[in-house]
Amino acid sequence: MATARSAAAAAEKRRVILDAAVRVFARQGFHTCRVSDIADEAGVAYGLVYHYFRSKDEVLDTLFLERWNVMLDAIRETDAQPIPAREKLHAIASFIVESYRHDPELMKVIIVEVTRAANSFGQTHLAKIREAYELIAEIVRKAQQAGEFRPDVTPDFAAMAFYGAIEQVLTGWIFDVLPGGEEDLEQAKRFVVETICGGLDQ
Amino acid sequence: MATARSAAAAAEKRRVILDAAVRVFARQGFHTCRVSDIADEAGVAYGLVYHYFRSKDEVLDTLFLERWNVMLDAIRETDAQPIPAREKLHAIASFIVESYRHDPELMKVIIVEVTRAANSFGQTHLAKIREAYELIAEIVRKAQQAGEFRPDVTPDFAAMAFYGAIEQVLTGWIFDVLPGGEEDLEQAKRFVVETICGGLDQ
């Protein structure tokens, strides 16, 4: 059977190109790099990138959607648990921090080239990005109804503050503005929830 | 005296080009627009842009630095006041929100094309951007020493969370993810400080 073997081989080659693209995008940035850089990094010919992807954009789209959908699922799953809202937020912060620990280059690409690039790719994927905000807002809304969270801050606003705080910290690590050692990652999970839920006040 | 009159006229023409650039960058994005778009918007010939600016980049650099330095001064001035840290943070949040109210297009350009574009212009201006984080961190540090803020969250982290929360809300307004009416802007000043200082917990 050639079909099964070659289908697996094709998927593998596609992965090789995607992984190379992560490294190139992280190093040079999406707009600055050339498609030939991705091909070189992957050790394949220029044209092969276009055999597996319709365009340079589609490579980045694929990387983003793959990972973002995993995150959305993780948030939904967390929200389904019968635990306090504070713990839900901690689980979400943990998931994002762990994503960074596991593959910092991929997270750099997603944040820098998509999430924070709202004029180019962010625009295309705005609906997907918004889904994350809305899931978090929903957690806050339910916590307010249950009396866990104060009712005067709107859920949409709280969601933006929570997500914005996490993303800013990741951005700090990515660009060496904040120390990003192992202990710092662990600490950040607690700090972000402590700050947003508990507040800085003594 | 021709020199004085023409110097004023030159400064005015330069301003016309800068203001046109804000509109074009906000509408089309820095990378997507052409220098000829700026010239057309300003009602001047293509080449004149290069009479007043060395490059397309320098136009954006100028817009960013002009505004960012005003903000840094405002933060320094706020910090010099003999008021509680919570009020200092409120004043900073107010300043940023008012900047958005006064010129949303300019704020969009600064946030989208510089502050959140850490791979391109953000890199160039990283030191300037960092200054803002450090000034905020300093406010937090002093508040911790004075016993106003809890001592267990590091000042650098708190600064990132505070700034990240504000920027995320602005980004929400810019891309119509959050309602950005007059009352919403007013509310946001309170909410961001309430959330970061007071916490979401009931």
Add this chain to the structure above:
DNA sequence: GACGCCGTTGACTGACCAGTCAATCGCGTT
């Protein structure tokens, strides 16, 4: 009213690069 300076013009050039495509390769099939 002739001269010169400098703000202004816009056609042009050189470089860059995404995407195409015809040619080649190599593996499985018969």
Add this chain to the structure above:
DNA sequence: AACGCGATTGACTGGTCAGTCAACGGCGTC
């Protein structure tokens, strides 16, 4: 071992645009 087909190659094309520059115009000066 000859055939076929999808994977692979990389030279080439077409279009885009930042930045240059030679020429022009209008205002002040003498």
